[in-house]
Structure formats: structure tokens, C-alpha cells
Amino acid sequence: MKNLLKVLRAERDWSQGDLAQRLEVSRQSVNAIETGKFDPSLPLAFKLARLFERPIEQIFTDEEQRS
Amino acid sequence: MDHSTGNQAMRRFKLRCYASGALVVLFAFIAAASFRLLHLHGVVAYFVAVLPALPILWALVAVGQYLEEEKDEFQRALHVQYLLWGIGGTLATTTVWGYLEDFLQVPHLNLVYVYPIFWLFVAIAMPVVKRRYK
Numbered sequence: 001m002k003n004l005l006k007v008l009r010a011e012r013d014w015s016q017g018d019l020a021q022r023l024e025v026s027r028q029s030v031n032a033i034e035t036g037k038f039d040p041s042l043p044l045a046f047k048l049a050r051l052f053e054r055p056i057e058q059i060f061t062d063e064e065q066r067s
Numbered sequence: 068m069d070h071s072t073g074n075q076a077m078r079r080f081k082l083r084c085y086a087s088g089a090l091v092v093l094f095a096f097i098a099a100a101s102f103r104l105l106h107l108h109g110v111v112a113y114f115v116a117v118l119p120a121l122p123i124l125w126a127l128v129a130v131g132q133y134l135e136e137e138k139d140e141f142q143r144a145l146h147v148q149y150l151l152w153g154i155g156g157t158l159a160t161t162t163v164w165g166y167l168e169d170f171l172q173v174p175h176l177n178l179v180y181v182y183p184i185f186w187l188f189v190a191i192a193m194p195v196v197k198r199r200y201k
Contacts, residue, residue, distance in 0.1 A: 026074070029141035032200045038141050 002061040005034040008052045023047055076136035083129035090122035123182055145200075149192045156188030157181060 009019050016034070020027040023044065032038035040048065049056045098118045101107055107115055130150065137143045161181060167173040 025139045026142055028200070029139055032141050035200075037200045038144065041140050044140060 001039045002036050002063060003034065004059050005030070005048070008054075008059065009034075019051075022051055074137070074139065074142075076133055076138065077142075079136065080129055080133035083132070084126055087122040087126040087129065090125075091119050094122060095119040141200075145196055148196045149189045152192030152196070153185045153189035156191070157185040160184055160188075 005019070009016070014022075016030045017027045020030045023030065025044070029038070033040050033044075045056050045060065048059055052059060095118075098115050101115045102112075134143055134146060137146070161176065161184070164173070164176050168175060
């Protein structure tokens, strides 16, 4: 699933490691989500939404709806 | 399993695996010595014979405990994939070998090798699965 994590992270000048620490996950997890290779669970998506103060649908793109 | 995360769940899993490995060696030695030196029979013989298998069963429980305790869902997903590879590889290998034994009289595969075969496939799966997410 495509997402804006890289952009949102860059806006805050956070590394993948910084974001991983805030989410209490591994850096590999952040990388996998960021590159769209792993879709986070709803609880983790909500955690991201809270962290970036944005609704989930602004962070993640529903590709089915787009096409 | 993956040793890269360095989290608490992984540390506990590694500790349990090391302890289990040490107990397998110890119990195998005790079982071998007991059968050589003592005339075991009945329930005691059965118990001593399966003694080395008990820590192996504990290691399998430890895998379940790790999946339960791992908070990082991506790491959990990776490990589930490793285990599926291990299960699939073991089933495939032992099934094929079984038919080879039946029809071509290849050497008999001792069932104690099933467990190492499983972990061999898990080890093979690790770099393959990880590469998908790079």
C-alpha cells in the first residue's frame, strides 16, 4: 500500500530509526511499511495517524479506490 | 530465527533455545549412558528413551511463545513465513524420501532427523524472505 511516511518523516527530519523508536517497532518494519511491501495492522496505522496528527486515509492511499 | 531486532522477545527466545539445546545434549548423554549401563525396561525405559525429545518439544513451545510475545508485527510476519517454509520444506522432503524408500530402497531416514531438517529449511528461508522486503 502506497503511503506518505517518507514525506512525513522528512518534514520532521526523522530517520527511519527515529520513527521506529517512536512506534516501538524495528527499523526494518518502518522500511517495509514505507516501501509499501508490508501493510501495517489497524492498531499500528492508528498509531501512525496519532503520531503524524493526520487521518489514516491521508497517510495511506487506497489504491483500489483510485483505480 | 532472526537475531537482528535485539528486542526482549527475541532475547528470551534465544535464551530458551540455548537452554533447550544444552538440555538435548545432556539428556541424550544421560539416555545413552543409561541404556548402556543399566538394564532399563518398562515405563522407565520409555521415559529415558524420550528424554532427549522433551527439550526439543520445549523449543517448539518457545517458538509459539516468541510469536505471542513479539510486539513488532512485521517481525512476527517474517517469522511466521520462516516457519511456513520450514514446515513445507520438511513435509516435502520427508514425503519424497518416504516414496523413495518404498520404491527404490534408498537408506531409511531416521525420524530424529526431521527436527534438524525443519530448522535447516527455516535457515534457508531467512535470507530468501528477508530479500523480499529490501
